Amino acid sequence: MSVLVGWLLLALCTAMPGKAGVASSLPPPCDSQIYCTGELLRQVQQARLFEDDKHFVDMPLNATPEVVLARFQQLVNATPGGALSKQQLAAFVEAHFLPPGQELEPWEPPDWSHSPPLLGRILDKKLRSWAQELNSKWKQLGRQMKPDVQASPDRHSLIYVPHPLIVPGGRFIEYYYWDSFWVIEGLLLSGMTNTSEGMIQNFLYLVNKFGHVPNGGRVYYERRSQPPFLSLMVESYLKHTNNTEFLRKNIHLLEAEYRFWQAERAVNVSAGGKQYRLNRYNVQVGEPRPESYMKDVEVATGLDEEAKQLLWADLKSAAESGWDFSSRWFLPGPPPLQATLQDTKASEVVPVDLNAILCKVEELLATFYEQLGDAGKAREFQAAHEQRVAAVQAVLWDDQAGVWLDYNLLRQRRNQAFYPTNLTPLWSQCGVDPASVVKALRYLEGSPALAYTNGLPASLARTGQQWDLPNAWAPLQHMVIAGLAKAASPQAQELAFTLAQRWVRMNLAVYESSHGMYEKYEVDGDGKPGAGGEYQVQEGFGWTNGVALQLLHLYGERLTSAGSSASHFLLWIGACLAVSLV
Numbered sequence: 001m002s003v004l005v006g007w008l009l010l011a012l013c014t015a016m017p018g019k020a021g022v023a024s025s026l027p028p029p030c031d032s033q034i035y036c037t038g039e040l041l042r043q044v045q046q047a048r049l050f051e052d053d054k055h056f057v058d059m060p061l062n063a064t065p066e067v068v069l070a071r072f073q074q075l076v077n078a079t080p081g082g083a084l085s086k087q088q089l090a091a092f093v094e095a096h097f098l099p100p101g102q103e104l105e106p107w108e109p110p111d112w113s114h115s116p117p118l119l120g121r122i123l124d125k126k127l128r129s130w131a132q133e134l135n136s137k138w139k140q141l142g143r144q145m146k147p148d149v150q151a152s153p154d155r156h157s158l159i160y161v162p163h164p165l166i167v168p169g170g171r172f173i174e175y176y177y178w179d180s181f182w183v184i185e186g187l188l189l190s191g192m193t194n195t196s197e198g199m200i201q202n203f204l205y206l207v208n209k210f211g212h213v214p215n216g217g218r219v220y221y222e223r224r225s226q227p228p229f230l231s232l233m234v235e236s237y238l239k240h241t242n243n244t245e246f247l248r249k250n251i252h253l254l255e256a257e258y259r260f261w262q263a264e265r266a267v268n269v270s271a272g273g274k275q276y277r278l279n280r281y282n283v284q285v286g287e288p289r290p291e292s293y294m295k296d297v298e299v300a301t302g303l304d305e306e307a308k309q310l311l312w313a314d315l316k317s318a319a320e321s322g323w324d325f326s327s328r329w330f331l332p333g334p335p336p337l338q339a340t341l342q343d344t345k346a347s348e349v350v351p352v353d354l355n356a357i358l359c360k361v362e363e364l365l366a367t368f369y370e371q372l373g374d375a376g377k378a379r380e381f382q383a384a385h386e387q388r389v390a391a392v393q394a395v396l397w398d399d400q401a402g403v404w405l406d407y408n409l410l411r412q413r414r415n416q417a418f419y420p421t422n423l424t425p426l427w428s429q430c431g432v433d434p435a436s437v438v439k440a441l442r443y444l445e446g447s448p449a450l451a452y453t454n455g456l457p458a459s460l461a462r463t464g465q466q467w468d469l470p471n472a473w474a475p476l477q478h479m480v481i482a483g484l485a486k487a488a489s490p491q492a493q494e495l496a497f498t499l500a501q502r503w504v505r506m507n508l509a510v511y512e513s514s515h516g517m518y519e520k521y522e523v524d525g526d527g528k529p530g531a532g533g534e535y536q537v538q539e540g541f542g543w544t545n546g547v548a549l550q551l552l553h554l555y556g557e558r559l560t561s562a563g564s565s566a567s568h569f570l571l572w573i574g575a576c577l578a579v580s581l582v
Contacts, residue, residue: 169540466533
């Protein structure tokens with residue numbers, strides 16, 4: 001079956017009952033016959049020239065794509081059957097490609113400071129020293145693009161952006177969308193407003209170019225996005241700079257990104273006899289992911305061509321969520337069958353966190369337009385926000401569980417499993433009232449997830465996927481902690497501090513043993529870097545550093561390291577007593 005037929009099947013599926021129709025103006029697919037699709041990509045990845053599939057699609061060309069493809073076709077034509085040997089492919093790649101990372105060079109942010117004001121808030125000496133080292137990591141993760149990326153974009157899979165940036169770390173040598181929200185939060189606390197503004201301008205540049213922010217800075221990510229944090233990045237930047245003119249110049253791009261999510265990722269759901277419009281992750285592109293080509297081929301083994309195309313589209317939808325991968329997206333078979341990655345149906349899930357984020361985006365756009373004096377636009381987005389609140393409460397709130405739950409479109413019911421994202425409406429303040437805070441707190445306190453002293457696990461299912469037990473992730477900790485901290489309930493606020501203390505101490509303990517910050521951690525045992533998924537755990541690590549700095553900023557007067565002095569312990573006890581008396 002051709003790719004075109006696969007796309008038609010996907011389009012037909014979106015018109016099925018329970019699914020939303022999608023606007024006809026889909027963003028153009030990546031047309032690279034090297035980095036996104038085509039025979040060269042297929043043969044190289046199937047030959048397994050590299051341990052990590054991402055290695056090949058991150059390699060720049062040393063000639064134009066037309067020349068490289070013509071030479072490849074000549075070689076194919078001269079080879080009986082057209083299938084090149086591993087040795088032939090290795091020689092061809094060596095002759096026509098450069099090693100990954102050639103497009104970027106180290107960059108030290110000029111607004112970096114050895115002693116940002118944040119350090120003065122941290123009473124524990126060990127934590128303050130650690131925060132200083134985390135602040136230094138921004139220099140290690142700084143990158144700028146070489147001029148050739150702009151001059152010859154077709155020779156690179158890297159998507160050009162005009163300003164330097166902070167990368168996550170490890171194999172992730174380009175910018176990533178939702179990672180950058182927590183990176184920027186950390187940069188702002190480190191006093192690096194110029195670096196933060198440049199990163200935000202990069203994302204605005206991408207919205208102007210594509211209509212949305214791609215998943216990451218590679219052409220093979222063009223057709224999928226990630227959780228839409230751009231308006232929240234701008235909110236954080238404005239709090240530190242009050243740069244209203246920056247907002248005035250770019251508000252149309254914030255609105256454009258929101259329109260993308262409403263046009264391309266919306267779905268209608270019935271509840272209580274009414275129709276509600278919510279959002280989901282939904283990437284309608286078949287074929288294996290270029291950066292994980294053989295993993296996608298292997299997971300689709302045994303399926304017919306139509307089912308493969310649909311599965312590959314859903315794997316991309318899960319990647320768009322940032323949770324790649326998790327049992328959260330699995331559609332279980334009938335008992336006693338266990339669901340696997342082949343059962344991924346991410347496009348059939350209405351996620352709590354995505355809708356909590358968009359609820360905040362609508363509120364922010366209303367506020368932004370009001371600040372800029374556009375009362376009409378402010379009313380429009382305030383109305384959208386109110387409709388979202390009603391939809392979230394009608395479709396996602398589960399009164400019996402006392403929390404918000406993902407909604408499965410195929411099963412037409414909520415997923416009762418625990419995920420930290422079940423609490424994200426507390427963080428985004430999406431229609432939260434005192435009663436829902438009490439119930440959500442009771443839900444969390446009654447969950448086995450709270451028994452893990454190294455952090456909240458991504459789920460309670462052990463599947464071997466990296467967004468499941470035993471892994472814990474910094475952004476999930478932050479959203480739960482920040483949500484509880486915003487509540488008027490002293491009990492919720494104290495639980496927020498307890499979770500922050502656990503996470504910070506575990507991060508510090510791992511850092512002291514390995515001198516590294518990692519993208520994920522295990523909640524089992526004494527704490528160590530996480531595992532599972534498609535690649536080895538990565539060190540760096542942008543969002544983990546940012547969340548640690550946020551927690552140190554929020555609780556710097558109370559947080560203590562494991563080896564704290566008696567005076568710090570007494571200070572902490574005093575703070576606890578003060579909160580209990582509120």
